[in-house]
Amino acid sequence: MSDVVRLALALGLLNSALTFQNRWPTAGVRWVPELSVELSALVFVLALIVAWRGAPGRALRGIILGGYLLLVLGRYVDVTVPALMGRSIHLYWDSQHLPGVTAMFLDRVAGWQLALGGLALLALLSVVVVALRWALATVMTALGRPGERRTLGALAAMLLVCYGAGRLDSQLPLAHRFALPVTAMLVEQGRLVLEATLWRRHDRLAGQPLLPTSDLSRLRRGDLFVIFFESYGALTFDDPRFSAPLAAEREALEQSLSAVGWRVASARVTSSTFGGGSWLAHSSLLAGLRIADQGDYQSLLTTDRPTLVSRFAAAGYRTVAIMPGLRYPWPEGQFYGFDLIYQADRLDYRGPAYGWWVIPDQYSLYRVHQREVALNERTPLLVFFPTIDSHAPFAPLPPYRPDWRDFDARSEAVVPSEDMALSERLDGQELAAAYIRSIRYNFAVLGGYLRQLAPANALVLTLGDHQPPAVVGGREISWQVPVHVFTRDPALIEAFTTAGFRPGLTPGPTALGGIEALGPLLLR
Structure with missing residues (x-):
């Protein structure tokens, strides 16, 4: 050479x-x-x-x-x-x-x-x-x-x-x-x-408006469920690769809920994060201001700002969080003011482990329903539930159990579940297919709970925390996530449609604002 x-x-x-x-x-x-x-x-x-x-x-x-x-x-x-x-x-x-x-x-x-x-x-x-x-x-x-x-x-x-x-x-x-x-x-x-570090402005949050006070009379002492579907992004409506495979499930969900009296309205909001960092979206909604990075999050925890949780507590609600992904102490949780946090050990799950997160979302919701929602002579509830089964890499996925009472058996037998090889976990096409299956699972759990167990006077708000990672749907997409409200109260649906929501499970094409705008909306 x-x-x-x-x-x-x-x-x-x-x-x-x-x-x-x-x-x-x-x-x-x-x-x-x-x-x-x-x-x-x-x-x-x-x-x-x-x-x-x-x-x-x-x-x-x-x-x-x-x-x-x-x-x-x-x-x-x-x-x-x-x-x-x-x-x-x-x-x-x-x-x-x-x-x-x-x-x-x-x-x-x-x-x-x-x-x-x-x-x-x-x-x-x-x-x-x-x-x-x-x-x-x-x-x-x-x-x-x-x-x-x-x-x-x-x-x-x-x-x-x-x-x-x-x-x-x-x-x-x-x-x-x-x-x-x-x-x-x-x-x-x-x-x-x-x-x-050195240049951090720790007073950035000081001048931001606080969440409004409210007597929550519009809810008529009904329960509020705030359910974050992990990685549920607007691409499930905008990208035909995802909207088409999910269309039948959405239509079936809407029809089955309508048949038993549930009404639904939908919108879009812009998340404060993309592809990960779910806690930034959670804190943005609960604090009523945009929490854009870990620095904002840590600054927030040092304040005494009211949260959606404390506002509901002041109105006489019992406030609980379902956090099956928490396996270690979570001192940050004290900031929000929950009466009780159901972390992994408190949920007492004894079934087969499903991937890194172990506990099926359906089980977590059912267990807290038994311990909190199904009680007689109780105060109204605020239930905050960030799901975990649709978290990347979206597998292995637990099977949906149509009869929720199956969980009462506390079976420790290993149930066959969908697993992914290491190469598949790093491949976009495989992850996209697994992502679609995980969203279907979310729809199944939500629909089953509303049809079989949810209180008739409840308001159920479900939304995504962020779009899935770009390896699934691409990089050049918005930071928008869908948000749906379910209720049997026509007046509540009208209030949300007046605020910009659309009847049905399909949101409009533009976002109402940031995810932080939902807290004040719930407190009107």
Whole structure:
């Protein structure tokens, strides 16, 4: 192989390592014909260093290799996370949840699969390091020859000028030939870290309006259920890949509920999060203000702001939360003011475990119904229930039990359930199919509860917390989620339609506002 061919291959490899794009809907990458401004800058600086002081020593070569590897990893994160999650990464906040998310996706994966995957990842990293070391060494060798150094330096300088000109004048089609710099992402992450720590404005929430007080007379002492369907996004209406498979279930649900006296109205609201971070949506609704990131959430918990829970408690309601996903102490729950939180151990589930979350949503709702809703001579209830079975990776999914009393048997027998291999958990098409099944399960649980068990005077508000991760439905979609209200009271349905809801299970095309607007609406 000639020196020219070897150098061309090395430069092509180094350029591709900083310009690849995500191959959606997977975690893989694909080549794109773009140029790396970082590579141009590196070659130009190295040409100057070699001309001034000679070839870099071993220590400097190691630093350059380490820095370039960091850029490659940064590029992978920068193109993969938005493609799979649907939003830009925030390393400071997101890294704190990485262990839990990883454990969730690897739950019930066979040990041999984990070992094989770990070895494959280690082998891939080794290949990347060896390839980068060879490519950088080839470039540095070429820079040691005066003629090639002048040529490479001039070429790098020309590319830097083209990039700068394109940035200064958007009419010039130059900057578009370059990939977005990885260094810009790293600088932005540094700024976000400073904003989340040293520059954090802890008084941002202080001037926000409080939830209004209310005697809740419009509810006529009826119960209120607030049920968050995990990952239930507006794409289930907007994207034919999801709306068509779910159309029959929606129609059947609406007809079956209408037959027993339930009325429904629907709308859209804009969530404060996308693809994850459900607690941000929960707190936005309960606090009546937009909680956009973990910093807002932590700031909220330090305040004494009233919540939807405390407003209902002040009106004489008993307030309970169904939190089957909680397996550890949750001191943050004290902020909301619930009378009782049914976390995993309090639900006393003894059946088969379904994935990372273990407890079927149907069981959780039924158990709290027995302990709270079905009691005689009780006060009205506010029941807050964030579901878990439609959480990514959407499997294994428990079977819906038409006879809810089956749970009274407390069977510990293993019920066959739908599981997913590790490769399927990372594949967009497989996840999309599992997502549809999980939404059908939500509809089955909701419909069954309303038809068989729900109090006749209850108002049931169900909504999504956020769109599913972008690996399921795509990145360039809205942050909107559906919200439905079910009641037998015509006056309540009229109140919601006056506020912008539409009769039926299909919401209108535009959002009423942020998810935080629902709290004041419930308190009118």
